[in-house]
Amino acid sequence: MDLSLSSIVRICGATRALDGASLSMRAGRVLALVGENGAGKTTAIHVACGLVAPDSGEVRAAGRSLPPGDAAAAIAAGVGVVHQHFMLVPAMSVADNIALGAEPRTGPLGLFVDRARVRREVLALAERHALPVDPDARVESLGVGERQRVEILKVLYRGARALLLDEPTAVLAPGEVDALLDTVRALAADGASVLFVSHKLDEVFAVADDIVVLRRGRVVLAKARADTTRDEVANAVVGEGHAPLEVHARAASVEARVALELQNVSTEGLGPISLRVMAGEVVGVAGVEGNGQRALAELIAGLAPVRAGVVRFDGRDAAGEGVVARRRAGIGYVPEDREGRGLVGELSVAENVMLGDPEVAASEGRFDRAEAARRAVAVIDRYGVRPADPWAPVHSLSGGNQQKVLLGRELARSLKVLVVAQPTRGVDLGAARALHEALREARAAGVAIVLISSELDELRALSDRIVVMRRGAFVGELRPDEAVDARLGALMVGGS
């Protein structure tokens, strides 16, 4: 089914999230929507599916105009969205989730859900689109890739013929990405139109028929894939004059001093594991999400109890130390859960930066607001945080700027060990480059860094060696130059 957005303007507060953007999805074709964070990709999807009404412009499905801001009408017209964050009920079965809200009725007055029919239809749908699922499994028992299949089946079950996929590969392991791309191609071959949002040009060029690049709410490039190049798209995404992300030559900064040592350590969902990180070394941790990476990070940060084993910082036993003692000893933590674990959303940038000092967070006395502003301005200037206002509440910043504040807060202290998880997730290319540069500088200054990331390019670009985690244990170790996708992927998912 064709779905088109014409001259959409959507104003959010002081900014134009979409500024006259038009895009057009055609039946049987995959349209890739590319752009930095805040470029308007998600807003475009929200407008297309009727979640928000545009301030001006029109959405047309199969040639007919859709009423603005009417999600029910959009669904009825055949528009289906797989959101970036899954919207499933973990305690319910796959079949119940797929039918939720659209259940066929049976019995007198339609009092009962016809579950047998749901099950039948789900199996038929799964068969037809080659999306294998167990209709009776509970969603909470499924992995990320399976949950995504359930989400896709959910929109197909409602008869969607125009599918909008918001960054569907962000959460997947390399092997799962390939399977998803196959699914997307198959859906298009079946006559559906697909909108595929991604940051990653590899995927875009593997799957798309047409490519549209958004920058600051405007369409800056719209071409058939065959008529454009990766360089052209990359330049359109970031604007002119940016070099692509590349592997820097590594200076030999690794010192012969063990900064962090874990010996047969275990905690909830982790271990026993052993790991040594030297001062000035970056150890990358690869793995499919949910395989113990978070437990590893929280363990080093002092936020998960050490059940067994030895934890040493600079040779000193620290297994019994809590988060305050660890932070005083120079342990820094940049959690993947930026707003929930890393930053206090309702507090200002200045207050967040100041609280990064354990002497302030865990003691009594005056909160020196002038000093807080001074430290915040240092972080803002160093990393180019926007808005450059130390008293702006953190929740008002974009994801990339929050990440700059978070990493800047930790690096502003004299660190010995830094645990950093997904430092550039959901962050645009410009900010990602600044964050990578900051990590390289910290490494050169002798900080031992544990880098947890699902971006294999990032791991290869920054790490001195890469360890792979699966089911709470280290299952392999590779040098960056031997860590090709295939080898990493095999270790991550437990292949040969």
Place this chain on the structure above:
Amino acid sequence: MRAAIPTRAAVVAAAAVLLTLNVAVWASGDAPASVLMLAARGAFGSGYGLAQTLAKATPLVWTGAAVAFALRARLFNIGAEGQCLAGVLATAVVGAALPSSTPWVIAAPLCLAAAAFGGASLGGFAGWMRARLGTHEVISTLMLNGLVAVLTTWLYAGPLRVGAQVHTRPVVDGARLSHLDLAVHAFRGSALNTSLALAVIATVVAHLYLTHMRGGVAIRALGSSPRAAEALGVSTASTTVRAMTISGALAGLAGTHYVLGVKGYAEQGLGTGVGFTGVAVAMLGAGSPWAIVAAAVLFGAMAQGGLAVNARVPSDVLSVAQAAVILAVAAVRANSRQERP
């Protein structure tokens, strides 16, 4: 967006009062306009009326500030009621125990401290239960409310009774707070006293504490993102206890209005209800000390206005209006939360 909420809440609150009053007065068979005028004149139309409105607002400033303070740590201190009663008891006992010649520079601070201590001990206990045992503060403070109500009833009717009178011995003269009608002649006969000034100052100080002291910033951090606060090394337990202790102290200080300001002694029923109304004041005025004071004055005016029209319509009409304010403001807040991206 966030700054607009108090303004919007105020407009909605005023509209809710006017609308419900009109309907309720009309339903009880009287002319709305004239009754409303009478109520307004009763609350604001004379020096005495205005002073009485402010006097009724005084304990609500204390309890409103108390509930709002705990809310900053995302703790719902529904025990301001019991903490206020504990403050009444503590200040009356200490005030009466002092030698009669105690000068005011000693007596007044001691009695204020006693009121704060009475409320703080209850609030702090509820905070400790939350931090150490995981007992939700709504449950524990609600239970403590009942406990304190029964305890004070028994004390005032039994051990602390003075002869045939069902109240405590009077506090020493040095502990009494001045009535403002000494300074402003128009306030003559009203119960308005310096506890109001103390309440306003305390509300502002409590607000500044949240931004200018490490303990206060920790309270806001815990209220906003408990997991981030934990990762920064903020102690969840001690911050919870601290927030509830300070909140309890503010609620307990409401007792100074009754014991040191109005009555000079404690008796059964003194301070009853202001804790719960304080929850409404905090809902209406959350976020700004001046909004809390304004909300307390609004509720004080409704109480005083209700007395003025009591001869023509039941004073329950004003209770209905109060309830309408709370519902309307809750709806506005819920709505603006949804709109936040």
